[in-house]
Amino acid sequence: MRTFAILAVSCWSGFMLMALELLSGRILAPTFGSSIYVWGAIITIFMLALSIGYLIGGRMSLTTPRMAILCGLHLLSGLLLLPILAFEAPVLDGIFEFTQDPRAGALLASTALFFLPAVACGTVAPYAVRLLVQDSSRAGFYAGLQYFFSTAFSAAGTLLTSFYFVLILEVNQILFLLMDMTIAVAAFSFTISRTRAA
DSSP: OHHHHHHHHHHHHHHHHHHHHHHHHHHHHHHHOSSHHHHHHHHHHHHHHHHHHHHHHHHHTTSOOOHHHHHHHHHHHHHTTHHHHHHHHHHHHHHHHHOOOHHHHHHHHHHHHHHHHHHHHHHHHHHHHHHHOSSGGGHHHHHHHHHHHHHHHHHHHHHHIIIIIHHHSOHHHHHHHHHHHHHHHHHHHHHHHHHHHO
16 A cells, blocks of 8 residues: 555656646746747746756655655645646736746746746655665666656646646636645545554
8 A cells, every 4th residue: 555655646746747737838828829939948947847856856765765755745746836826927927027038938937837846746756766665676666667657647647638628627727626636645645654654
């Protein structure tokens, strides 16, 4: 059950990240359009944020990794969707007043709105790998297992969001759904860890 809980966090983290990345294009489009400049800015910020998150998560995993911390990191990534919901309009309006250039504007807006949740998502993967690895001789296997599931669910998040969610739900409704599911998965995994501790 512990392995299942760790993989559940990894899977949903990958799903949520790709869903958010797709939605970010929808969020920026009314202000800065949906050109290749905008998508280039979005992808760049998400990749930079993930790289920093990987470093942070890897560093944190060096000191007595615990399920509770993994759940906390996952919970944080979900809660960091709240500022997007609360401040999306004023942030975009303020940046547009500062610059109408879709390249600079998209970079600034992506950083302001999506950088922190993407960093938090990035911390999950290396921390989850450390929790999975009990025997160093099997480290490669568990790293591959974790990245297999998280990447597969990233693909699912991409398809479901682009093919279905955006057709039946508004962007804010999808963000609330992602946040609620992230909180639920974090709570489930924390409950499993408490049960094992008892």
